[in-house]
Amino acid sequence: MSSRLDWQSHAGQPLRGNLRVPGDKSVSHRSLMLAALAEGRSHIRGFLEGEDTRATAAVLAQLGVHIETPADGERVIEGVGLHGLRGTTHALDCGNAGTGMRLLAGLLAGQAFDSTLIGDESLSKRPMRRVTDPLAQMGAKIDTQDGLPPLHVHGGQNLHGIHYTLPVASAQVKSALLLAGLYAEGETEVIEPHPTRDYTERMLAAFGWPIVFKPGFARLSGKHTLRATDVDVPADFSSAAFFMVAASIMPGSELHLSAVGLNPRRTGLLHALRLMGADIRVENERESGGEPVGDLIVRHAPLHGIELPEALVPDMIDELPVLFIAAAVAKGQTVIRGAAELRVKESDRIATMAAGLRAVGAAIEETPDGALIQGGTLSAGTVVSHGDHRIAMSFAVAGLLAQGPIRINDCSNVATSFPGFFELANGCGFTLTQAD
Ligand SMILES: O=C(O)C1=C[C@@H](OP(=O)(O)O)[C@@H](O)[C@H](O)C1
Numbered sequence: 001m002s003s004r005l006d007w008q009s010h011a012g013q014p015l016r017g018n019l020r021v022p023g024d025k026s027v028s029h030r031s032l033m034l035a036a037l038a039e040g041r042s043h044i045r046g047f048l049e050g051e052d053t054r055a056t057a058a059v060l061a062q063l064g065v066h067i068e069t070p071a072d073g074e075r076v077i078e079g080v081g082l083h084g085l086r087g088t089t090h091a092l093d094c095g096n097a098g099t100g101m102r103l104l105a106g107l108l109a110g111q112a113f114d115s116t117l118i119g120d121e122s123l124s125k126r127p128m129r130r131v132t133d134p135l136a137q138m139g140a141k142i143d144t145q146d147g148l149p150p151l152h153v154h155g156g157q158n159l160h161g162i163h164y165t166l167p168v169a170s171a172q173v174k175s176a177l178l179l180a181g182l183y184a185e186g187e188t189e190v191i192e193p194h195p196t197r198d199y200t201e202r203m204l205a206a207f208g209w210p211i212v213f214k215p216g217f218a219r220l221s222g223k224h225t226l227r228a229t230d231v232d233v234p235a236d237f238s239s240a241a242f243f244m245v246a247a248s249i250m251p252g253s254e255l256h257l258s259a260v261g262l263n264p265r266r267t268g269l270l271h272a273l274r275l276m277g278a279d280i281r282v283e284n285e286r287e288s289g290g291e292p293v294g295d296l297i298v299r300h301a302p303l304h305g306i307e308l309p310e311a312l313v314p315d316m317i318d319e320l321p322v323l324f325i326a327a328a329v330a331k332g333q334t335v336i337r338g339a340a341e342l343r344v345k346e347s348d349r350i351a352t353m354a355a356g357l358r359a360v361g362a363a364i365e366e367t368p369d370g371a372l373i374q375g376g377t378l379s380a381g382t383v384v385s386h387g388d389h390r391i392a393m394s395f396a397v398a399g400l401l402a403q404g405p406i407r408i409n410d411c412s413n414v415a416t417s418f419p420g421f422f423e424l425a426n427g428c429g430f431t432l433t434q435a436d
C-alpha cells in the first residue's frame, strides 16, 4: 500500500519532447496470466511496472508460477500448463486492480483448489456480480460479500460453456468468461452489444488456443493447450491520453508519443479530440506483437465543445476523466452521455470529476450517465482524487492552464497504472511539485 502523496500542478511551459509512455496495463495483465497457463517459457517485453500488474504477477507467483525479472519492463515466465497452478491458503491480493481481480476470478473458477481474492479499499467497493453471476451459470461457485470482494472461489467445480450476452460493455467480464471457458466442457460464447477491447481474444490466438472472434463476438471451447509465446507490450494509449490532451490545450506545444497501442477499441479519445478540433497526426503505423501501434504527433489547437457520440464511450472508457478537462477549457459546451460505467471505477468518476472541476471554478452539471460541461477558465483550487489515478493525472493536466496552482490530494495510486508520470510530465513542460 502506497503512502499518502499530494501534488500541486502549476502553470506550465509549452510542451515539447519525444516521449514513450509505459506499457499497456490490459495487455500486461493478460500476458502474465496466459504465459502462466502455457506450456513452456514466455518472454514479455514492454511490461508495465505498475502496482496493478505487479499485483497480478505476485498472485501468480503465490500460485506456484516461476516469474523472473531480467530487466525493468521484462518478465520471463515458466508456464505451468493449464492444470499446473498450486493452491494456497493465503489470500491473493489484487491491490487496486479491477482487471486483475475479475480476470483471475474466471481463471481460478476452473482450478481444483479454493482461493480467496482480496483488494484495497477502492477495489473492495467495486461490483463483482457482473462476473460471479455468469460464472455461476458456467457451474462456478464463488462467494462474495453482497456482491463485493473478497471473492472466495471454490475449486473442483465442473464448468460448462454458456452463450452469454453482456448486459454492460465490459472487457473484464468478457475476459473472465473466456478464461473460465478454457476449463469448461463445450463452447463458451460471449456476445457484446458494444464491442470492447479484444486483447484476451487476440492473445489466446497468439498462444495457440483455437478461438473465433470479431468485434462484439467471441467463441472458444475448452480443454486445448496454450503454447508459450513472446509478447511485445505496446505503450498504453490510456497513459498517452494525458499528454494528448495536455499538448492539445497548451499553446505552443508539440509532443511526439512513440509506439502507442492503437487497438481500435481503445482510440475513442483520438476521435473525440479530433471532433473538438485537435491537431493529432498518426505516423509510422505498424504492427507489433499482433497489435496495431503508431507514433502520435500532437500540436496545440483551439478546442471547441461537442456532443460526444455515445458509440465512442466504450472505446475511451478510461480516458473520459481527461476528456472532462479538455471540455472544461474548450470553447462552448460538451455533452457526455451513456457513461454510467464511470460510476463503478476506482472512484465514481462522474462525481469525482464534477466535484474537482467545480473546486477549480468550472461549470459542470452532473447527470446520471455523464455530464454537461461549459468550457471556460480554470482557477486555483484543491481537488480530492479519492485515490483514483486517472483523476489525479487529469487534474495535473488541468493545472497547466489554471490561473493558479491546483492542489491534488492523494496521488500515490498514479503508480498503479503510470509509474514515472510525475518525472515524464515535468520533463516535457509541466510544473508538478510535491505538496507538503
Ligand atoms: O479489460 C481490461 O483490461 C479493462 C477493461 C475496462 O474495464 P471494464 O471491463 O470494467 O469496462 C477498463 O476500464 C480497465 O481499465 C481495463
Ligand SMILES: C=C(OP(=O)(O)O)C(=O)O
Pocket: 052, 096, 097, 098, 099, 100, 318, 345, 346, 390, 417
Ligand atoms: C478502471 C481501471 O482499471 P481497473 O478496472 O483494472 O481497476 C483504470 O485503469 O482506469
